Amino acid sequence: MSFLTSEDTSRRASFSLRGRNPDVLTCIANLSSDEVFTPPDFANRMLDALAEAWAADNEGANIWADKKIKFLDPFTKSGVFLREITSRLTEGLEKEIPELEERVNHILTKQVYGIGITKLTSLLARRSLYCSKHANGEHSIVKGFDNDSGNIWFERTQHTWDGNKCVFCGAGKTVLDRGDERETHAYAFIHTNNIKARLAELFGETMQFDVIIGNPPYQLEMDSSGQNVAPIYNKFVEQAKALEPRYLSMVIPSRWMAGGKSTGALGQFREVMLNDSRLSALVDYPVSSEVFPGVEVKGGICYFLWSASHKGPASVSMIRGETTFGPTKRSLNEFDVFIRDPRAVDILKKVLAYSEESFSELVSPRDPYGPALGSKFKEFRESPSVGDIRLFMNQGQKRISVWVDSKKATKNRHLIDVWKVFVPEAASDGGQRIPSIVLGKPIVAGPPSVCTLTYLVLGPFSSQQEAASAQSYYATKFFRFLVSLRKITQHATQSVYTFVPKQKWSKRWSDEELYKKYKLTHEEVDYIEAVIRPMEVNDE
Known part of the structure; x- marks a missing residue:
């Protein structure tokens, strides 16, 4: 399997491993229904949407032909987003950096960054991106690193307990205060009050990312009952916005659209999302298994594209099976929840026009x-x-x-x-x-x-x-x-x-x-x- 996964692998033989079919990243099992690997074809749909938005906002420019753009996956698991981004950049920068080894070194040392959510996923992501779990190993395809991690960082992070809860993610101490032998699930990206300073520590310099993209963990258990869980994907979205990227795209559960208490964290997140005019596109899949085979995420899955320069309605699509509804331009804040099927909006307006008691x-x-x-x-x-x-x-x-x-x-x-x-x-x-x-x-x-x-x-x-x-x-x-x-x-x-x-x-x-x-x-x-x-x- 070529780490670049493009059609012209014959031109990149020195940077590929042959005879791996199908793509190994389509075959690995998910960690859980809360830490889900993103299929390569779905990651590419998101990257296509990003490229279209970039071209529309930049007079037709090709994002993959710009050697200055920096990309971050702050919760990388399989490394699929970073791998596919690298593939596209390798093709797009061919004219500007003709020599392949120089081009790959530039992309992997200057443009593509990730933060592993566990030690295992950091190794997997490095293997996907560098063809070696050691960025500076003898089998690594990049020669510009002097450390094992390269640009995919991971170190074990601890929760900060205040009583029985973590002050950053709300995780229950009885569940995740586990000692050294098991994962803490204290995700580094959301366990800080100053994310810009934290990333400067991780990568050794002040970082300004143009694009943040990925698939965050979804929820954590609050106690040992197994029944009390709380969403955390909203925290990743909020933290990513704090980094002030030009574009942000994430896969998250669709239940933010209507689920949760209106006064709780998810209700507050929904209000912010529905009233954020920078949300430029929203693609909703009510049946999660159509995105993640074999995985049931109650309420479905969606991905969104957020653009710092966008102002106005969002382009909204709903996809169920072979049928796509949209895209249609919609104001997201017509109601206090998001009505995911556009065909329902006119019916609801007719009913609400009677102003009857609820x-x-x-x-x-x-x-x-x-x-x-x-x-x-x-x-x-x-x-x-x-x-x-x-x-x-x-x-x-x-x-x-x-x-x-x-x-x-x-x-x-x-x-x-x-x-x-x-x-x-x-x-x-x-x-x-x-x-x-x-x-x-x-x-x-x-x-x-x-x-x-x-x-x-x-x-x-x-x-x-x-x-x-x-x-x-x-x-x-x-x-x-x-x-x-x-x-x-x-x-x-x-x-x-x-x-x-x-x-x-x-x-x-x-x-x-x-x-x-x-x-x-x-x-x-x-x-x-x-x-x-x-x-x-x-x-x-």
């Missing part, structure tokens, strides 16, 4: 009746005792109705002796498969009753008839379509119901009535019908 006002927060009634609650009874009330819960994959002491409910006691609808807090897969069910089946529950935190509560309603009316509305494709615009992962928290308008609870609702009420066109109806699965419900 259905989310009828939806309880997570953990509706208090922490005692957790998803693994076991203190229930098959038959009632004095003071017991009905409890709805899941046992394995089965829904059951049992009995529990009413004192176990410590929150929202006003939602005990009323009619309501219980709905699953987690359901579906965030649109990975189309048509999607979006939400789990509802349960109409009479007084007195409660549920475990497996469910949220819709209500209160004044009668069984009102609760049944709300249940029928919930089951419509119209209702679940509006939820899907905000539900980008499997979790259906209170906020995903924000776009759904309230109705009057005097009758059973149907899609036909709702389509007519909001004056949807035949094309819009066909679109909703195609992407949302039907739901059959029964009163329970």
Whole structure:
């Protein structure tokens, strides 16, 4: 396999290893679903987009023919971005630096830089780029280094603990305070308050990178439960912007578009991204396995291109299977979340034009009746005792109705002796498969009753008839379509119901009535019908 991977490898035989097919970087296993290797063809799509933007902004200039441009992958794993950049520069600089060895030495010592995320990936990246895990080794194709690392830096970094959390990345001490024998996952790029000074330390001089590009780690565990994880890819984006590059392009999970709490780190990141006029292009893949075969990233994957000189709408594309929607010029901040499918925007605008109250006002927060009634609650009874009330819960994959002491409910006691609808807090897969069910089946529950935190509560309603009316509305494709615009992962928290308008609870609702009420066109109806699965419900 030639480290340059271009069509004219015969002209570069002295810098290639022959007979390796297919490309080894298409065959290596991912570290995890949070540290994912980027396939070479996908890296090249991002580099193509970068080159097009550079040419558009620089009177048609070829970025690969400029020997002064500096590139950084600050979280390199396989080295694929650096390798493909080097391939393009080797071809593009042929006229300016005709002698191949001189050209390669210039590119690898003056233009292409990386920071490994682990010791293993730093060795792999050097092997991909220099054809040797030692930059100054006898098999290295570059002769300008006097150290093993070359321009791909890695040293073990430690977390900075404040109590049980790292002050830089928020990682849990109980999970990642591991000693010397295991990786710390304290990524150097985000473990500093002054990234410019830190890079000067790493590379021995003040660095100004024109292009920062790569695929950062996605999340870290906050404690030993395995359930409490927090995104960190947003920290890499923010740190890269602090370096003031001319262009920035990253592969990140799409869940920033609508996921996370609005007041949390991801919500703050979303607000910044949607209001950043320098975001020039956004390419969204709702099905992550179409980008990373065999890897499921809830909510999908996207990459963006950020240009320091860009002002205005972004060019947005959504790709699902063989179908591409876009690119279309869009203002990203029309709503507080990003509506990833452009066909949905006009429908949503029609609904919001009625200025009706939001259905989310009828939806309880997570953990509706208090922490005692957790998803693994076991203190229930098959038959009632004095003071017991009905409890709805899941046992394995089965829904059951049992009995529990009413004192176990410590929150929202006003939602005990009323009619309501219980709905699953987690359901579906965030649109990975189309048509999607979006939400789990509802349960109409009479007084007195409660549920475990497996469910949220819709209500209160004044009668069984009102609760049944709300249940029928919930089951419509119209209702679940509006939820899907905000539900980008499997979790259906209170906020995903924000776009759904309230109705009057005097009758059973149907899609036909709702389509007519909001004056949807035949094309819009066909679109909703195609992407949302039907739901059959029964009163329970």
